[in-house]
Amino acid sequence: MTAPPRLFLNLFDDAAIFPPGNLGVPEAVQAHRERRSSPLAPLLGPFICSLPRWAELAGTLAGGSPLALALTLPGGTGDVGAAIAHAREEPRVDLVALEVPSSAEGLDDLVTMVDGQVPAAVQTYVELPWADVTAAQVATLTRTGLRLKIRTGGVVATAFPDEPGLAGVLTAAVRGGLAFKLTAGLHDPIRHRDRATGFEHHGFLNVLLATARALDGADVGTVAAALADQDGARVAHAVAGIDDAQAGRIRHHFVSFGTCSTTEPVEGLLHHGLLPEDLR
Template sequence: MSRIPALFQGLFDDAAVFPPGNLPVAEAVPAHRVHRSAWYAEAVGPLLCGAGRLGELAGAAGAADPVLRVGLVLPGGSAELGPALAAAAPFEIAGVELATRDAREAVAALDLLLPPDVPAAVELPRELLRGDGLDEVLDVLVDSPYRAKFRTGGLVAGAFPDEQELAAFLTGCAQRGLPYKCTAGLHNAVRHTDPVTGFEHHGFLNVLLAALATDRTAAAEVLAERSGEVLAKAVGELTGHQVTVIRNSFTAFGTCSIAEPLDDLAGLGLLPPSSPHQPPSQEDR
C-alpha cells in the first residue's frame, strides 16, 4: 500500500531551479533523483526546467544516467516551443507549460508541434484573466486538450492573488471541468502571512479543498482558512470520489522545495508519522 495518500500523489512538481530556491542545475539533478527514489517518490512530479537551461540540464544529467522526466517551462511563448522540444529530446518530456498573451495562438502552436502523448498547460498573465477575460480564456482552453495554469505567487506582494481572484479562477475551471495547475507561493499547506516578507501565501491544502467548490464565495472562504487543524479535519473527511474530483481538477503545482510541503503534511498528521528518512532540505543539497 502506498505511503502517500492519493490526494498528494504527483502533486509536487520539482521547481528547485526557479526562484526563490534558485538551486544550480548541477545540484538540482542529483537532488531530484534522491526525491524520485525516496519513500515519498509518489508525491513528486517531474523536474521543471526553463527552455534556456536545457543545455545545462543535459550536461548535469549525463548520457549514462537514467532518463529524467522533465517538465518544460516556456516563459517566452510559442516561439520557444519547437526549439525546446528538440533540445529536450534526451529526456522524457512529462509536460509543457507555455506562457502566452494569446490563448488561441498558444493552442494552435501546441496542436501543431506537441507530441500527442505530452500534456500541456497554458498560462496567461493575471491581468488578462480579470472580468470577462477569464471566461474568454477558459472557454478557449476547455475546447482544447490542454490545462490552464495560474500563478499564485512570486517575488513581490502583487504577484499573490487574493482569495477572490483565485476563487474566480478555480470555480471558472470547476464549472467547465477544466483541469489546471498552479505555480509559485504554495510551498506550505496552510494559508499564512510570511513573517519575513509580509506576503500573503495561499496554502496548497486550501487550494485542494477549494477545488471542490463551484460557488465563488464558498471557494474564497476555504482559501481564507488559516487553521491547519480545520483543513486537516476536512481532508480526513473527503470521500474517495471527492479526492478523484479534486485531483482531476488541481493536477499539480510547482514548488522549489519538496521538503517544505511534506514536512507540513507530516506536522498536520496527513502523512505517516514514521518515515525511513526525511527529504533533503535546501541547506543539505
C-alpha cells in the same frame, strides 16, 4: 511502507532551480533523483527546467531512467519548436509537459502552434494572468486539450492573487472541466502571512479544499472562504475527510503545483497528520 493518500500523489513538481530556492542544476537534478528513489517518490511530479537552461540540464544527465521533465518556455509561443526539437534529440529526458506564458490575445496563436508541433503525450500548460482568466478562455483551453497554469506568488505583493480572485479562477476551471496547475508561493499547507515579507500566501491544502467546494457546486464566495481559512487544524480536518473518489475528482482539476522545496510541503503534511509517519 504505507502508501500516501491519493489526494497527494504527484502533487509537488520540483522547481528547485527557480527562486527563491535557486539551486544549481547539477545539485537539483541529483537531489531529485535521490528523492525518486526514496519513500517520497509517489508525491513527486516532474523536474521543472526553463528552456534557456537546457544546455546546463543536458550536461548533468547520466545513466538511469530518463528524467521526467516539465519545460518552461519564457519566450512564449516562439520557443515551442525549439523545445520539442531538444527533447526529441535527448533520450535521457522524458518530456511530459510544456509551460508556456500567453495572453488572452495570443491564445489562438498558441493553440495553433501546439496543435501543429507538440506530441499528444506532452501536456501543455498555458500560463495566463489570473485576473484575465474568463469563462471563454477556459472553454478554449478545454476544447483544445490544453491546461491552465496560474501564478500564485512572487517577489512582490501584487503577484499573489487575493482569495476572491483565485476563487474565481478555480470555480471557472472546475465548471469548465479544465485541469490546472499552480506555481509560486505554495510551500505551506495553510494560508498565512509571511513574517519576513508581510505577503499573504495561499496554502495548498486550502486550494485542495477550495477545489472540492467548487466541485460541490459552491459559489465563488464559499470557495474564497476555503482559501481564506488560516485555522490549520480545521483545514487539515476537512482535508482528512476527503475520500478516495472525491480525491480523484479534485486532482483531475488541480493537477500539481511547482515548488522550489519539496521538503517544506512534505513536512507540513506530516505536521498536520496527513501523511504516514514512515514517510518521514
